[in-house]
Amino acid sequence: MSTETQTRFAAALQDGTLPIPAGLNSWNAGRPERRFGVYRNNVAVGLIGALASRFPATERIVGEEFFAAMAREFIRHHPPRSPLLLSYGDDFGNFAKAFEPARALAYLPDIIRLEIARGHAYHAADAQPMAGDVLAAVDPSRLAGLTFVMHPSASVVRSPHPVVTIWAMNAGEMEIAPIAGLAGEDALIVRPQMNVEVHRLPPGGAVFLEALQTGSTLAAAVESASADSADFNLSANIAGALGAGAFAAVHQPPAGD
Amino acid sequence: MIPSELPRRAGVGFKPEHFSDIIAGSQPVGFFEVHAENYMGAGGPPHARLGKLREDYALSVHGVGLSIGSMQSLDKEHLARLKIVCDRYQPDSFSEHLAWSTHDSVYLNDLLPLPYTEETLDRVVEHVDQVQAALKRQMLLENPATYLLFEESTIEETDFLAEVVLRTGCGLLLDVNNVFVAATNHHMDPRAYLARFPLEFVREIHLSGHSETVDEAGAPLLIDSHDTPVKDPVWALYQELIDRTGPVASLVEWDNDVPQWSVLRAEAEAAEAILRRAARRSAA
Numbered sequence A: 001m002s003t004e005t006q007t008r009f010a011a012a013l014q015d016g017t018l019p020i021p022a023g024l025n026s027w028n029a030g031r032p033e034r035r036f037g038v039y040r041n042n043v044a045v046g047l048i049g050a051l052a053s054r055f056p057a058t059e060r061i062v063g064e065e066f067f068a069a070m071a072r073e074f075i076r077h078h079p080p081r082s083p084l085l086l087s088y089g090d091d092f093g094n095f096a097k098a099f100e101p102a103r104a105l106a107y108l109p110d111i112i113r114l115e116i117a118r119g120h121a122y123h124a125a126d127a128q129p130m131a132g133d134v135l136a137a138v139d140p141s142r143l144a145g146l147t148f149v150m151h152p153s154a155s156v157v158r159s160p161h162p163v164v165t166i167w168a169m170n171a172g173e174m175e176i177a178p179i180a181g182l183a184g185e186d187a188l189i190v191r192p193q194m195n196v197e198v199h200r201l202p203p204g205g206a207v208f209l210e211a212l213q214t215g216s217t218l219a220a221a222v223e224s225a226s227a228d229s230a231d232f233n234l235s236a237n238i239a240g241a242l243g244a245g246a247f248a249a250v251h252q253p254p255a256g257d
Numbered sequence B: 001m002i003p004s005e006l007p008r009r010a011g012v013g014f015k016p017e018h019f020s021d022i023i024a025g026s027q028p029v030g031f032f033e034v035h036a037e038n039y040m041g042a043g044g045p046p047h048a049r050l051g052k053l054r055e056d057y058a059l060s061v062h063g064v065g066l067s068i069g070s071m072q073s074l075d076k077e078h079l080a081r082l083k084i085v086c087d088r089y090q091p092d093s094f095s096e097h098l099a100w101s102t103h104d105s106v107y108l109n110d111l112l113p114l115p116y117t118e119e120t121l122d123r124v125v126e127h128v129d130q131v132q133a134a135l136k137r138q139m140l141l142e143n144p145a146t147y148l149l150f151e152e153s154t155i156e157e158t159d160f161l162a163e164v165v166l167r168t169g170c171g172l173l174l175d176v177n178n179v180f181v182a183a184t185n186h187h188m189d190p191r192a193y194l195a196r197f198p199l200e201f202v203r204e205i206h207l208s209g210h211s212e213t214v215d216e217a218g219a220p221l222l223i224d225s226h227d228t229p230v231k232d233p234v235w236a237l238y239q240e241l242i243d244r245t246g247p248v249a250s251l252v253e254w255d256n257d258v259p260q261w262s263v264l265r266a267e268a269e270a271a272e273a274i275l276r277r278a279a280r281r282s283a284a
Helices: A002-014 A033-052 A056-062 A066-075 A090-098 A110-123 A140-145 A163-170 A203-213 A218-228 A234-244 B016-023 B045-056 B076-089 B117-133 B158-169 B176-187 B189-196 B232-245 B261-283
Strands: A147-150 A155-157 A187-190 A199-200 A249-251 B010-013 B031-035 B056-063 B093-098 B100-103 B104-111 B138-144 B169-177 B203-205 B211-214 B220-223 B249-254
Touching: A002 B100, A002 B117, A002 B249, A033 A056, A033 A066, A033 A110, A033 B104, A033 B138, A056 A110, A066 A090, A090 A110, A090 A218, A090 B016, A090 B093, A110 A155, A110 A163, A110 A187, A140 A218, A147 A203, A155 A203, A163 A187, A163 A199, A187 A203, A187 B045, A199 A234, A203 A218, A218 A234, A218 B117, A218 B211, A249 B158, B010 B261, B016 B045, B016 B158, B016 B261, B031 B261, B045 B056, B045 B076, B056 B076, B076 B117, B076 B176, B093 B203, B117 B138, B117 B158, B138 B158, B138 B203, B158 B169, B158 B189, B169 B232, B176 B189, B176 B203, B176 B232
Parallel strands: B010 B031, B010 B249, B031 B056, B056 B093, B093 B138, B138 B169, B169 B203, B203 B249
Antiparallel strands: A147 A249, A155 A187, A187 A199, B100 B104, B211 B220
């Protein structure tokens, strides 16, 4: 009996076109449409709010009203599957890519991916970033075989759009200005201590870090990065990533190699 | 089983935006309460802040996503996450709601009402037993704010709660704002509700604000919105309640349109003044 009650209740909460479930009551005996509406509203407003707090730059770009409409559509097709709302919206970027009214903003899905990465970095395990001078102590003959452990908060977002600039403009970190003519940008997102930081990666930097992230040796990562961009500069990239706190540790190849 | 035992003082629902004000000095607050689900990430600022608060204050962990009133089984993964939070912070109290929020695999993100029947009672008892066994702690169960009723209900909410206590050994969290909201919405006397409430098992009280609207017939429909100061009729009920029970840990919650710390602290001080008067009377 009550399982059915909850099934009908849940269905009518999620689909506003359904009539309110039978078996509900109010003291003044009318069909409690408006009373049921309180729950419908709580569910929608709560989830839209959860997405808005996870995607503040996205909301700023499209405006509150557009964001709420887009979020409502997303919630209908992808309701949360866990009470852990801090990871709700991991597929919001893919949804936005196919969301017709947002088509004109080609960069929007990448901004969403950047904000998702920021959210993961915020909640990632804490770890002390590797100190900058660790590499200086490595025997130069063994540098090529080094492998790196990325900081738990670190991730890379690549984009054909100037996402770092657009994000910074809509996160209050840069003046809003025209973006026409700006090249694509790749981002490194990392939280070395308590602040999540977004860095613009130099040419080849994204390929370089992604290779290290998947366990490639330094030599192999350099090869991939140089193939990606003729302008890849190893020492600038290493210094940048170390300075950002992107690495947790480095492993030397076994002696004798 | 570790009992849920908070200091019999006023507490405040912790909001991250108040953190720097809170740690700037010693606050006249007996405990802080946090929503468990906000501390289920691996690390980062939420844990850094809570770890710091925990050094100086008693802590209540309050779950909002366990869906104890659900007819389907509890989410074991979520229960495991709650255990991690409790193990990490060793709270003085753990509480959850007499409500459901998950159905099939969808999380509905609201505290939804359930009919009160023998069938739902058995289910809630089973779930409370399961939670207490998993956490090895006594939990407190909170009375809900409700907006409508179920034709199939056969048990009074107060009797339902009393029966859960008897059969599980849990304690109760009495939300006085919820009492006022639900009583108004169902055209009942909140004092009659409190007269039936098993007060001897209440280990914590919640106080918060609500907003006011009307139903189709123009009858008042109050919303448990946690976005205003505690309203006068709720303070009056609270005062009468504390006159009967003596001091009980009392939390001020303000979750939406969150004001400055000083405003929330003043609300807690108002509750604390009522608790102090009651303590003096019982000592006299």
